[in-house]
Amino acid sequence: MAVLIDTSVLIALERGPGRLDDLPLDESRAISVITVSELLHGVHRATGRQRAQRHAAVERILAEIEPVPITSLVARVHAEVWARLAAAGTTVGTHDLWIAATALAHGLGVVTRNVRDFERVPGLRVIAA
Numbered sequence: 001m002a003v004l005i006d007t008s009v010l011i012a013l014e015r016g017p018g019r020l021d022d023l024p025l026d027e028s029r030a031i032s033v034i035t036v037s038e039l040l041h042g043v044h045r046a047t048g049r050q051r052a053q054r055h056a057a058v059e060r061i062l063a064e065i066e067p068v069p070i071t072s073l074v075a076r077v078h079a080e081v082w083a084r085l086a087a088a089g090t091t092v093g094t095h096d097l098w099i100a101a102t103a104l105a106h107g108l109g110v111v112t113r114n115v116r117d118f119e120r121v122p123g124l125r126v127i128a129a
Contacts, residue, residue, distance in 0.1 A: 035099065
């Protein structure tokens with residue numbers, strides 16, 4: 001099995017002394033292109049030294065992990081899950097829903113610090129970080 005690492009985990013690693021290799025996972029790892037965007041958004045919002053540090057951290061992540069793209073299959077899963085959640089009166093953040101759909105489309109779990117939101121997605125294997 002393999003997992004998608006959510007942005008929340010990567011941000012926590014950036015802020016602390018940890019590294020991707022420190023995650024206690026026996027599974028191969030990937031990230032969504034949505035996570036790439038979220039991480040780069042953080043770079044662009046920062047200034048000065050913090051911006052340089054964030055940029056370096058994001059580039060290290062991208063050198064280690066190939067992002068999983070959004071494909072038509074992912075879009076189909078996204079639309080189905082979005083409709084099911086809406087019918088149930090449940091919401092999940094826009095970016096989190098794309099990450100969840102990517103994981104579901106590829107048979108991956110999601111490693112996150114935001115368990116509460118991801119657990120709302122039916123059929124998604126959620127791993128607390």
